[in-house]
Amino acid sequence: MDPIEPIHSEDGPPSGHEAPLPVGATALETAILSRLDDDKAQDIVLIDLKGKSPMADTMIVASGRSHRHVGALADHLQRTLKEHGLGKVKVSGLPHCDWVLLDAGDVIVHLFRPEVRSFYNIEKIWSVDSGHRVDARA
Template sequence: MSPDALKDLALTALETLKAQDVTVLDVRNKASFADYMIVASGTSDRHLKAMADQVHIDAKKAGSPPLSTEGQDSRNWILVDLGDVIVHLMKPETRALYELEKLWSIGPNRSHEST
């Protein structure tokens, strides 16, 4: 599955479960391990887990199961590694603390798209 199709699949899964403040970061010129990062907020640890599960289920159905999922026991941050797309699901306070969008916007290519 292409990186763009994988990104769209993840975005659709997150939209289905009402992810909040979804941001897509294009990291093709900054990272060798992924093309996109998606950062989204959830309202509770249950919400984070439900979103991660939905991304996992949808990716697996499409023939691109996640390489790994980290933080399933966490109450603040779950990462779903789809290979070319990394999905970060966080509670708002954790997201504010780590500021991934700010971190990845540093450098020559500052473009990112919000949805």
């Protein structure tokens, strides 16, 4: 698996198709990616941290269109994680919803407003290639 694997472009998956899931994704990763896709999160990226960091196995980064969208994504993910037996996950950034972090143990999820995401560009910290920003149709 590539260290940074785009799930779909900002325009979303092609109409009538679900976003492709990465090969080897765990049940938790699949549930998170599915929830984000269902809630129309943008620019979803999965970053494999195995062997790079002891803090988690996977990082998922996604964007919401507005403060309200980021907050709703975070709320829905909290419910999904609870349904998967994780109970109460650690959440940071909910009051402002510019950047919300959900720590589910093996999986860390970062939700951003687009301008905040491009400012911090955390994907670049984990890989030289920020290929998710390139239009896949080009």
